[in-house]
Amino acid sequence: MPQKQDYEGQCHCGAVRFSAHTDLSGLGDCNCSRCRRLGWIMQSMPEADFTLLSGADNLTTYHFNSEMIDHLFCKTCGIESFARSSDGKGNVMYMINVNCLENPPKVDREAIKHWDGANF
Template identity: 65%
Template sequence: MPETRTYHGQCHCGAVRYTATTDLGSLMDCNCSRCRRLGWVMQSVPAENFELLSGADKLVDYRFNTKAIQHLFCRDCGIESFARGQDREGRELVMINVNALDDAPAVDRATIMHWNGAEA
């Protein structure tokens, strides 16, 4: 089982920076029209394990489909390094883009969960 630790993430230009404490044990990708184009590798993190360090004023919100997920991207470089939403029980969570972490291990996409968002 992966080790729980605090990871550091950022957008491409570095204006948006955050930390997320997680074990990276439930990585997934999605084939919806948006995720497929972005190439996200996702990890769900309880909101209390996420801290936005800088760049709140740079974040732009984009919502589509059910409009339940707050896709937040940097207005300067355009990178979405995390999104905010709720799980099925209504708990606040942050979905981090593992590809935006500074110190994440390499990901083998053949070993992660694949969400069929195209049909959801």
């Protein structure tokens, strides 16, 4: 089983920075109208494994569909480097955009989990 590592990521302009402690073993994408346009590669993690390092005051929130996910965007460059929601038990979860990590790993899109958000 892969070991968790510490990663750092940011939006395009660097105003929003975060760290994540994860093994990147649950990579996925989604075909909903929003994710399809953004080309996200997602990795979820519990709140304890995510830290917002800077830029909280530079984030703006977007909700759509069920309004259950806080899509958090940098006000300066418009990049959504992570989102926040909760699992079915009420635990806060974060979803990072792996493409926003510093030195992002190479990802084989055929080998990741595909979420059918378009028909959810």
